[in-house]
Amino acid sequence: MASSHGPKKSLGQHWLKDPEILADIAEAAELTGDDVVLEIGPGLGTLTSRLLARANSVTAVEFDADLARKLPGQFPGKKLTVVNQDILQFDLNQLPKNYKVVANVPYYITSKIVEKLMTAENKPSIAVLLVQKEVAERIAAEAGNMSVLSVSVQIFAEAELDIEVPRQFFTPPPKVDSQVVVLRTRNNPLITPEDQRDFFRIVKAGFSAKRKKLRSSLSGGLGIDKG
Structure with a gap:
């Protein structure tokens, strides 16, 4: 069973299983039956099930080979494609235009994932990212409190803070709280x-x-x- 898979500290894995929070994250992506979703790090598939219920199809990129092997069997008959690959090496151009991203992002590669999405030739129309709370606040910072990260993101997308997720909702609990940040890609970059x-x-x-x-x-x- 996939649920018996213990989180690997080396991969920054922290399982989120709270049904209300998972539903809120899926809802933030504003999914319709026509949408193609890229899920980064699906883990045990707890969020994947919510995405499949709302979207047309889900492409789940999972670096952990054990999890990637088990995930398809949990959703027979569903439009789920599981790719066992480092998301930083994944070719976004193979996805259709206006795809959407939903991810519980490992803290240690948050900045690299955001950079990849925002500078890609084929950008998502919306990205819903559960990240470290401090990082979410930096990404969505307003004038006067901005950093290189917030400027770099907001050139390409509108950034909005969504629900906070306290550390105790994860297994194992990380050392910091998390928050969802929603990025809506601009039709034309500010620069x-x-x-x-x-x-x-x-x-x-x-x-x-x-x-x-x-x-x-x-x-x-x-x-x-x-x-």
């Missing part, structure tokens, strides 16, 4: 593709040293005279 490289150079330079004055930080990052 045009041809200007993005220079824009992100400036952004990264501006945030590179919090204790330095902005002018000094920009000068160092861009290689210009402070004069």
Whole structure:
């Protein structure tokens, strides 16, 4: 039985089984019977079952080979494709346009997953991500509290905080609380593709040293005279 599979600390696995929270996460994706969903890290399939009940089909990318092998047998007759692969190596172009992402994201690769989704040629129309609460707040930060992460995401998507999930709802409990962040991809990025490289150079330079004055930080990052 898949439920007997113990979470692997090395993979950042924490099982979420609360039915109300799982239903809230699935609902946040605004799924219809026409939607194709990419689920990242389906684990035991507790969220997968909710997604299959609402969407047309689910592609579940699971890095853990044991879980990937067991998952299809839990949903016979359902439109479920299980891929045993690192999500960072998965080709998003094989999915149809306007697919949706739902994921209980391992904390240790959150930033890399967000970057992959937001910079992909084939971006999801919406991504519902359960992440570390602090990271969710950083992603959805408003002007005055923004970081490189929030700027980098919000160039491509509108970010909105959703439900909080206290650590005790996971098995085993992580050391921090989690929160759902919903990313709705913009039809047109706030910065045009041809200007993005220079824009992100400036952004990264501006945030590179919090204790330095902005002018000094920009000068160092861009290689210009402070004069």
